[in-house]
Amino acid sequence: MELSATIDPPTDLRVKPKLPTPALPPGLLRHVRPTDLPAAVDLATRATTDVIDITEGVHQAVRRTLGLPEGDRHGRTSGLPGLVYRGVRATTNLVGGGAAALITRLLPWLDDPASHPPPSREREAVIAALNGVMGDRLRATGNALAQPMELRLADGQVLPIDQPEALRAALAEARPRLLLLAHGLCMNEHAWQRGGQDLGQYLAAELDATPIYLRYNTGLHTSTNGRELAARLEQLAHAWPQPPERIALIGHSMGGLVLRSAQAYGAEAGHGWIAALRHLVFLATPHHGAPLERAGQGLHAVLSSTPWSAPFTRLRRLHSAGITDLRHGNVLDADWQGRGRFGPGEDRRTPLPLPPGVACYAVAATLARARSPLADRLTGDGLVPLRSALGEHDEPTRRLRFGKANQWIAWRTGHLELLARPALAERVRDWLSADTATDD
Incomplete structure (x- = not known):
């Protein structure tokens, strides 16, 4: 009698075994x-x-x-x-x-x-802060915590910017008017929700517009983010149900520098969305830099002065490219390319004036009660000096010429507290309701 044996086939090690997924609490997985x-x-x-x-x-x-x-x-x-x-x-x-x-x-x-x-806001806040401090290193090393640039709707939905059909479907109900809001350093789109106020939602309701919230890696060079944003705005405009009738860009702090950069690169590339750009609103934007970054450069110089403390300058070099761009308010590649980020602190920016044909507005916050030479240069909102936020500069070629009616100062107000001011929302609403800039 012939004996037969059943032999199991060899296991294919390339097939993923079905191992039990660790039962982590959903609350923990949110963080x-x-x-x-x-x-x-x-x-x-x-x-x-x-x-x-x-x-x-x-x-x-x-x-x-x-x-x-x-x-x-x-x-x-x-x-x-x-x-x-x-x-x-x-x-x-x-x-x-x-x-x-x-x-x-x-x-x-x-x-x-x-x-x-869905991730918790606490998790997203930590990732945003980490990217602000060292986002350039995270991206260069392929770290999974590096924040990609995203455009989001008011409900938090990420727009599939590289999928034209899906993008058009997501924007099917978009209004003819587009508002884009760009947050500041170490923040994300949730920064716009402060003190029970969401500036984007408020303006969208008042102006019958669709708000789009930008989330980006604030540790990258401002010009890197600006160039990428310009390209994404072009994709967004092409996917809009009808070409946007009017586009308004609103930036808080570093976000304002990114918007200036995006406008410059969009115009240089001949993007179609530039023709629809009507308003640029800068909220506490350090157009000419922030003193805290310059103070860090001074500390770097002190540490470099002795051979025993010089090795500690490596700590300073952990600062991201985005942070060092805030020293003078860099917005273009030429402002930093070919120059050491941690060297002497001279301002070598290429002057970039406000774009012609676009109504530009500047909001500054200050902890002071009234303007004075000392308060203008030193007090500011705790992070950005008053003169820097208003585009004022001792050199005429670097001065940003906002009309007097296109400026507003929030007295006794801090850098982040500004976004919670109802008076700010009303002022920006009135500005965006106008079709042209108001001159001096």
């Missing part, structure tokens, strides 16, 4: 996602490497005073200390990189992003 883990490991590895670099730099500064040679690079030790530091650095990168790679490969088996609840 933390499993996909955050490899990104966090990558951040921790890079932070540890930075600390090692600073430690070795201080060590070598001491050795230099004893006449001992440097290693193969400035700030690196030679001999046995150099070997130890290289070993520690290599081990850190090996362990961190291996752990991140392993977690990334396991995630498809252990996590189902489709089952995630």
Whole structure:
């Protein structure tokens, strides 16, 4: 009798096994996602490497005073200390990189992003702040926490900007008038909702317009964000039910610089949306820079003055490109390309005047009770000086010439508090109700 045996086929290791998904509480998943883990490991590895670099730099500064040679690079030790530091650095990168790679490969088996609840505002606020501080590094290293640029409707829906058919469907009910709102550094679109007021929603109701909220990585160069926004506005205008009759751009703080950049690059590229642009409104925008960033540059110079403290200037270099652009208010590539971000602080911007044919308005906030030379230059709203927000400058070529009727000052008001002022909403509404700018 012939015996037969049943042999199971070999297991295809490429087939994803059905492993149980960890039962994480939905409340926790709103704040933390499993996909955050490899990104966090990558951040921790890079932070540890930075600390090692600073430690070795201080060590070598001491050795230099004893006449001992440097290693193969400035700030690196030679001999046995150099070997130890290289070993520690290599081990850190090996362990961190291996752990991140392993977690990334396991995630498809252990996590189902489709089952995630909507993220909490607390989570989104932390990511926005992280991107503001080091968003350029996150993007350069491919970190999953890097914030992509998004255009969102009032209900939070992300517009599928690269899918023309889906984009047209999402905008089917859009009004002929388009309002775009751009937030400031380390913020997201939720910044517009303060003190029970949402400026975008209010203006949309008053002006029969459709508000679009911009979310972007504020750690990137302003000009990088401006160029990308110009391209996305062109896609948005093409997908609008009818070509937008009027477009108004409203920017708070850094957002105003991004809008100036977008307008410049849109005009340079001959984009169609430029013809519909009627209003540019700047709310507490540091057109000529913010003193806190310049103070950071001063601290960098102090730390660089002695060989023992010089290694700590690496901490200053953790500042994102977006933050260093705020030193003078950079808006174009030419303002920063080919120049060290952490070098001398001279203002080398290419003057960019307000665009002709567009009604431009400037709102400044100040903690002072009244204008004075000292208050104008130093007080401001806690972050942006009054003169910078109003576009005033000692050099005539850099001065932004807002008409007197196109300026408004919110007294005894802080930088973020400004967005909660009902008087601000009413003033912007009145401005956007006009078709042309008001001159002096």
